[in-house]
Amino acid sequence: MAREPGSSVGESVTMGAERLEGWVGELLEAAGLVDEAAAVVAQSLVETNLRGIDSHGVLRVPIYIERLRAGLLNDDPEPFVVSEDGAVAVVDADGGPGQVAGYFATDLAVRLARAHGVGVVTVRGSSHYGAAGLYALRAAREGLLAISTTNAEPYVVPYGGSGPALGTNPIAFAAPSTDAIFVLDMATSQVAVGKVFLAREQGRAIPESWAVDERGAPTTDADEARWAVPLGGYKGYGLGLMVEILSGLLAGAGFTHSVGDMYNDFSRAQDVGHFFLVIDPERTVGRDAFADALERLLSELRANPPAPGFDAVLVAGDPELSTQSQRSRDGIPLPRSLFDTLSSLARELGVAVPATR
Amino acid sequence: MAREPGSSVGESVTMGAERLEGWVGELLEAAGLVDEAAAVVAQSLVETNLRGIDSHGVLRVPIYIERLRAGLLNDDPEPFVVSEDGAVAVVDADGGPGQVAGYFATDLAVRLARAHGVGVVTVRGSSHYGAAGLYALRAAREGLLAISTTNAEPYVVPYGGSGPALGTNPIAFAAPSTDAIFVLDMATSQVAVGKVFLAREQGRAIPESWAVDERGAPTTDADEARWAVPLGGYKGYGLGLMVEILSGLLAGAGFTHSVGDMYNDFSRAQDVGHFFLVIDPERTVGRDAFADALERLLSELRANPPAPGFDAVLVAGDPELSTQSQRSRDGIPLPRSLFDTLSSLARELGVAVPATR
Numbered sequence: 134m135a136r137e138p139g140s141s142v143g144e145s146v147t148m149g150a151e152r153l154e155g156w157v158g159e160l161l162e163a164a165g166l167v168d169e170a171a172a173v174v175a176q177s178l179v180e181t182n183l184r185g186i187d188s189h190g191v192l193r194v195p196i197y198i199e200r201l202r203a204g205l206l207n208d209d210p211e212p213f214v215v216s217e218d219g220a221v222a223v224v225d226a227d228g229g230p231g232q233v234a235g236y237f238a239t240d241l242a243v244r245l246a247r248a249h250g251v252g253v254v255t256v257r258g259s260s261h262y263g264a265a266g267l268y269a270l271r272a273a274r275e276g277l278l279a280i281s282t283t284n285a286e287p288y289v290v291p292y293g294g295s296g297p298a299l300g301t302n303p304i305a306f307a308a309p310s311t312d313a314i315f316v317l318d319m320a321t322s323q324v325a326v327g328k329v330f331l332a333r334e335q336g337r338a339i340p341e342s343w344a345v346d347e348r349g350a351p352t353t354d355a356d357e358a359r360w361a362v363p364l365g366g367y368k369g370y371g372l373g374l375m376v377e378i379l380s381g382l383l384a385g386a387g388f389t390h391s392v393g394d395m396y397n398d399f400s401r402a403q404d405v406g407h408f409f410l411v412i413d414p415e416r417t418v419g420r421d422a423f424a425d426a427l428e429r430l431l432s433e434l435r436a437n438p439p440a441p442g443f444d445a446v447l448v449a450g451d452p453e454l455s456t457q458s459q460r461s462r463d464g465i466p467l468p469r470s471l472f473d474t475l476s477s478l479a480r481e482l483g484v485a486v487p488a489t490r
Numbered sequence: 491m492a493r494e495p496g497s498s499v500g501e502s503v504t505m506g507a508e509r510l511e512g513w514v515g516e517l518l519e520a521a522g523l524v525d526e527a528a529a530v531v532a533q534s535l536v537e538t539n540l541r542g543i544d545s546h547g548v549l550r551v552p553i554y555i556e557r558l559r560a561g562l563l564n565d566d567p568e569p570f571v572v573s574e575d576g577a578v579a580v581v582d583a584d585g586g587p588g589q590v591a592g593y594f595a596t597d598l599a600v601r602l603a604r605a606h607g608v609g610v611v612t613v614r615g616s617s618h619y620g621a622a623g624l625y626a627l628r629a630a631r632e633g634l635l636a637i638s639t640t641n642a643e644p645y646v647v648p649y650g651g652s653g654p655a656l657g658t659n660p661i662a663f664a665a666p667s668t669d670a671i672f673v674l675d676m677a678t679s680q681v682a683v684g685k686v687f688l689a690r691e692q693g694r695a696i697p698e699s700w701a702v703d704e705r706g707a708p709t710t711d712a713d714e715a716r717w718a719v720p721l722g723g724y725k726g727y728g729l730g731l732m733v734e735i736l737s738g739l740l741a742g743a744g745f746t747h748s749v750g751d752m753y754n755d756f757s758r759a760q761d762v763g764h765f766f767l768v769i770d771p772e773r774t775v776g777r778d779a780f781a782d783a784l785e786r787l788l789s790e791l792r793a794n795p796p797a798p799g800f801d802a803v804l805v806a807g808d809p810e811l812s813t814q815s816q817r818s819r820d821g822i823p824l825p826r827s828l829f830d831t832l833s834s835l836a837r838e839l840g841v842a843v844p845a846t847r
Contacts, residue, residue: 219577219608220576250577251608253769255774298790304729315731317729317732350798364726369721371806417740418740422742430731434648434731437648438652440651
């Protein structure tokens with residue numbers, strides 16, 4: 134497959150979340166990103182690591198910095214409202230990091246949902262926005278239900294096809310219950326591209342359902358694997374297409390091959406599109422009744438007798454919550470290779486390398 | 491698995507769509523359903539057969555009639571607006587067929603989307619509403635984007651669990667392009683329950699990923715298969731849960747085991763919940779620009795070089811459109827066993843049995 138980082142194998146170093154966030158913010162600022170934007174990106178990446186989603190955490194700092202320095206990521210972005218009409222708004226990301234536009238758009242969707250019961254915000258002219266779940270979670274913390282989706286450069290073949298057409302196009306959904314927040318955050322491809330890289334690095338075979346070779350045929354050879362496949366065949370393909378339509382077309386952003394490849398195309402900005410939907414349950418059953426019902430539903434699911442080979446039935450968001458509590462206490466493990474890369478960047482940019490545990 | 495009809499094997503009879511729709515309408519009326527509601531249900535079921543989705547077509551007439559006669563489906567339903575607040579409304583289905591409430595709610599969501607740019611309508615107190623795609627399609631015919639979801643009686647185990655917790659909880663999405671309408675309509679379970687019944691009837695083994703036995707272990711023995719599994723494991727489980735939350739909880743309808751089993755529980759009405767979201771692209775990029783962009787995206791996908799073993803890359807809705815055109819011309823094939831069941835019902839209810847081809 135094309136160049137993209139996988140999770141690394143081998144030893145790791147550990148750093149407290151606060152220290153890591155400070156360091157990442159300094160690195161981004163030193164690379165030219167204005168302080169406010171640097172703080173947003175650093176906070177969102179480290180929150181993602183805290184939740185255990187390392188594939189979308191500070192692993193992305195080197196490529197963000199590379200694109201900032203190449204002038205392909207606006208270092209002084211000011212997302213702005215292109216149009217606001219009823220409960221629907223369009224935002225232009227001003228070519229900055231997706232996280233900056235993502236927080237801006239989420240907050241706008243929350244405001245629209247408070248005013249109208251539901252709010253839709255689409256974003257054009259954006260870049261990689263990290264983990265989709267973060268935006269849904271942000272709205273759910275306000276007592277609201279939220280969906281967020283984004284498109285991305287094509288890495289996934291359509292069902293029955295041999296060439297890449299869609300991004301891994303994730304869907305995130307969050308809803309507040311009495312005790313916690315339900316958060317689903319899933320790519321519409323079968324597996325993340327990084328898992329194939331990891332298998333290649335380790336010389337392992339991959340399951341037949343993970344990837345296809347150059348001709349579009351399923352392969353178990355990680356070296357032959359060229360493109361990712363949609364979740365469960367035609368269903369994941371349909372979901373990926375839905376995400377492409379909501380995030381790219383509805384926003385007037387790039388779609389399929391007009392989205393720039395973050396890792397492999399240094400000739401242009403990405404023009405990624407995002408979609409945010411926020412609904413206020415106060416307009417239907419009431420926030421408290423909704424949160425109570427969700428708590429009952431989730432409790433019932435957790436009480437489902439485990440199948441052979443499973444210890445317990447979980448719900449989406451459970452593993453992330455438990456990782457978050459453990460990593461907030463013990464720090465965030467960084468693969469040694471990533472720490473080394475960040476340290477080299479730090480030296481190059483004149484930023485101090487913080488102590489690790 | 492519990493009692494539910496599968497697709498039948500063997501010979502079939504063919505009937506023109508118009509004649510079939512008339513017959514089904516007469517049968518439902520003879521079973522007590524008021525004429526307007528009977529016409530809506532007959533139209534939607536036959537349109538579903540026309541589109542080739544036989545599992546959700548007139549195959550359902552016998553159970554609808556059984557529940558009508560048992561007083562578990564209101565035979566004179568008048569869906570009403572419980573609340574309308576900004577761009578969000580709650581509808582009560584008045585215990586009638588889901589199709590009657592579904593059309594009512596879709597039309598309301600369309601009206602809200604026209605007024606506010608986006609509309610959300612949730613429905614409580616409903617029953618099986620047939621194919622989710624029909625409602626999304628109805629809104630897309632007005633030039634709008636739409637999502638529809640419904641919950642259903644629990645037939646699907648949570649990922650890692652052994653007992654049924656969620657329905658097959660479908661997601662439908664439709665969007666208008668210049669030439670046609672993109673329609674995705676998919677269960678969030680790996681396969682429809684009917685496929686397992688069909689394999690059992692034919693004495694065939696089933697793939698390991700389709701179903702679990704009583705303990706929650708994957709089985710390839712169709713006779714041992716007890717419950718369906720979520721699409722692709724934890725992702726489909728998460729999507730099914732999202733649908734349960736949007737359709738059941740947000741509407742104040744039944745959820746998980748409080749949704750009555752249409753085929754096996756004659757002690758109560760179902761209390762199914764539905765969710766409808768409609769967005770007007772006129773508020774973002776404009777309807778024409780949106781339709782043009784979608785046409786370009788779909789053309790690009792159809793031009794993707796097929797993988798080995800495939801003739802062409804399709805997009806969701808393509809197979810249904812081609813079936814619709816063929817069946818509009820040649821008539822709808824009905825399995826002989828289903829035709830016999832409908833004919834017996836007709837004799838019992840004093841309705842004439844129409845000629846077949």
